[in-house]
Amino acid sequence: MCGIVAYTGIRPALPILISGLKRLEYRGYDSAGIAVETKDRIVIRKSKGKVKELSGLLGEDETDLAESNCGIAHTRWATHGPPTTENAHPHAGGKNGIALVHNGIIENHRALRDKLTAAGYLFLSETDTEVLAHLVDSLYQGDLLDAVIAALKEVEGTFGIACMVHAEPGTLIVARRGSPIVLGVGENGTIVASDASAIIKHTRQAIYLDDNDVAQIKGSELDIRSLDAGSVSRQPAEIDWSADAAEKGGYEHYMLKEIFEQPESIRNTLRGRLDSNRGNALLSGLNLNPRELAELHRVLIVGCGTSMNAGLVGEYAIEDFAGVLAEVEQAAEFRYRNPIVNSSDLVVAISQSGETADTLAAVREATDKGALVSGLVNTVGSTIARETGRGVYLHAGPEISVASTKAFTSQVSVLLMMALKFARSRRMSRDAGCQFVKEIKAIPGLVERVLEQNDAIAKVAERYLDQTSAFFIGRGYMYPVALEGALKLKEISYIHAEGYHAAELKHGPIALLEKDVPVIALCNDGPGKDKTLGNVAECQARDSRVLGIVTEGDSEAIATVDDHITVPACPLHTAVVPSTVALQLLSYHIARLKGCSIDQPRNLAKSVTVE
Numbered sequence: 001m002c003g004i005v006a007y008t009g010i011r012p013a014l015p016i017l018i019s020g021l022k023r024l025e026y027r028g029y030d031s032a033g034i035a036v037e038t039k040d041r042i043v044i045r046k047s048k049g050k051v052k053e054l055s056g057l058l059g060e061d062e063t064d065l066a067e068s069n070c071g072i073a074h075t076r077w078a079t080h081g082p083p084t085t086e087n088a089h090p091h092a093g094g095k096n097g098i099a100l101v102h103n104g105i106i107e108n109h110r111a112l113r114d115k116l117t118a119a120g121y122l123f124l125s126e127t128d129t130e131v132l133a134h135l136v137d138s139l140y141q142g143d144l145l146d147a148v149i150a151a152l153k154e155v156e157g158t159f160g161i162a163c164m165v166h167a168e169p170g171t172l173i174v175a176r177r178g179s180p181i182v183l184g185v186g187e188n189g190t191i192v193a194s195d196a197s198a199i200i201k202h203t204r205q206a207i208y209l210d211d212n213d214v215a216q217i218k219g220s221e222l223d224i225r226s227l228d229a230g231s232v233s234r235q236p237a238e239i240d241w242s243a244d245a246a247e248k249g250g251y252e253h254y255m256l257k258e259i260f261e262q263p264e265s266i267r268n269t270l271r272g273r274l275d276s277n278r279g280n281a282l283l284s285g286l287n288l289n290p291r292e293l294a295e296l297h298r299v300l301i302v303g304c305g306t307s308m309n310a311g312l313v314g315e316y317a318i319e320d321f322a323g324v325l326a327e328v329e330q331a332a333e334f335r336y337r338n339p340i341v342n343s344s345d346l347v348v349a350i351s352q353s354g355e356t357a358d359t360l361a362a363v364r365e366a367t368d369k370g371a372l373v374s375g376l377v378n379t380v381g382s383t384i385a386r387e388t389g390r391g392v393y394l395h396a397g398p399e400i401s402v403a404s405t406k407a408f409t410s411q412v413s414v415l416l417m418m419a420l421k422f423a424r425s426r427r428m429s430r431d432a433g434c435q436f437v438k439e440i441k442a443i444p445g446l447v448e449r450v451l452e453q454n455d456a457i458a459k460v461a462e463r464y465l466d467q468t469s470a471f472f473i474g475r476g477y478m479y480p481v482a483l484e485g486a487l488k489l490k491e492i493s494y495i496h497a498e499g500y501h502a503a504e505l506k507h508g509p510i511a512l513l514e515k516d517v518p519v520i521a522l523c524n525d526g527p528g529k530d531k532t533l534g535n536v537a538e539c540q541a542r543d544s545r546v547l548g549i550v551t552e553g554d555s556e557a558i559a560t561v562d563d564h565i566t567v568p569a570c571p572l573h574t575a576v577v578p579s580t581v582a583l584q585l586l587s588y589h590i591a592r593l594k595g596c597s598i599d600q601p602r603n604l605a606k607s608v609t610v611e
Ligand code: G6P
Pocket: 304, 305, 306, 307, 350, 351, 352, 353, 354, 355, 356, 359, 402, 403, 404, 604, 605, 606, 607, 608
């Protein structure tokens, strides 16, 4: 995700850059850096850790830095290469004194790196960004705007960038494709940032760049071009958020922002990993050769909390499509019960943070037992990512809210891709693989359709505020959704909630059903629906109000339940994602209406690093 700030104008740049970075730290905080223009050269300072570590590197007596009126800055959330000082931005390009910061992923970085290495460029970091810095340098012939435009035409992937060169004092070039860039235009200069929170202190006039826009900025003068269409005009808009709201992108809570980010975060997870022609998933980070894939005896999935719930979807999909034995297990239990694991087993450790103590212990136990161990992790460079050495990064961006949302939907997306990959290495035909690829690619659009119902879901939530207890039921692929729905509700609204298999309800919990104990039933159209509707009737016969998650246009299900939220029609293995998003919104609105501390619920921690 990363945060970018840049300034050019008549004021000292350094304080603007540092305070801007602090506002953007929520976007990533594993390392930070600045580049400022001085009389003789561009000075780059960077450091591992938070912005305050970087501030410590800037001596108060360094007048050349303090007097600079132009600079760029970055706070990083690692994607390529672990969070080290070398990998921190800005990156310097070649000999021309170019400095560049970047947010996004350059997908063809390997090919570009090879080309630039052959041309004599020396790489100091493992990042995709340094490739871009050198590429701009290689194309520089005295006009940075031209060089950046030429470079971006060679680039595949996403970027928000800011860059400068010593030979063109007071000039910044910025550009975007996929990653946001906003320009705060003031009388004393222009502030560039990844979002409005970093500029709001200085100006409320903002120009939001469109995809493929490239802008040259000299003080308050702007020259905006489109990569495809020459000069373009972009009108400033008035920002009417408070600084705090701006940091959350205008959302009231990080959780809501992260729920709404899901179409984008899932697209980032899928990007470059699905092959529509061969009907397969790439997932090269798993590092399994065709023979290892074919000989895979069993997939053992370990994780905690939401990550474990995602694992259960993986278990179902891997057995369903690939015919490979799969099991999900609580990471906390794994090392203490002396599990049977051997070298033909693939252990998949799922963790948003990559630091959860029990999951890490399971990784170590599985490694000691000789299994192939892989990580399915969001945070690049985290301990689980490093210790497994193979796996798949989620690329979902930083998740700030303690209750996990976008990590779950990205985890499920990766597990579906794994199921596809394992299936294609066995009996799944190319045609069936192509169909699976289509279904996975449709997921972000399905999520968008659920998000459109946010207001309607908020209305439904009003009817489920006052209860102290609730049950979530589902079967098949919808069983893990019931578990995750119940977990979300209890985490943030403090309503006691349990997820059960719809059939299992009769083996105990049904004794608790009565008028004020509602049931949330996953009644998506597909195998098992009729049986679940039968369970719904049993709950209603005990006076429970039933809220159904139903498929759009399914009049039978809609007529059966008392309230409903619809999800678009799709196969059940992908319906997991939009159905979970519907339940995330339901929990969010119940907690909001109850006035709970949504982003930091009592007693919980984002990352549990003790047993
Ligand atoms: C904590 C968090 C949960 C998360 C779980 C596992 O309990 O509050 O949201 O699902 O840890 O975390 P991990 O980072 O390993 O996915």
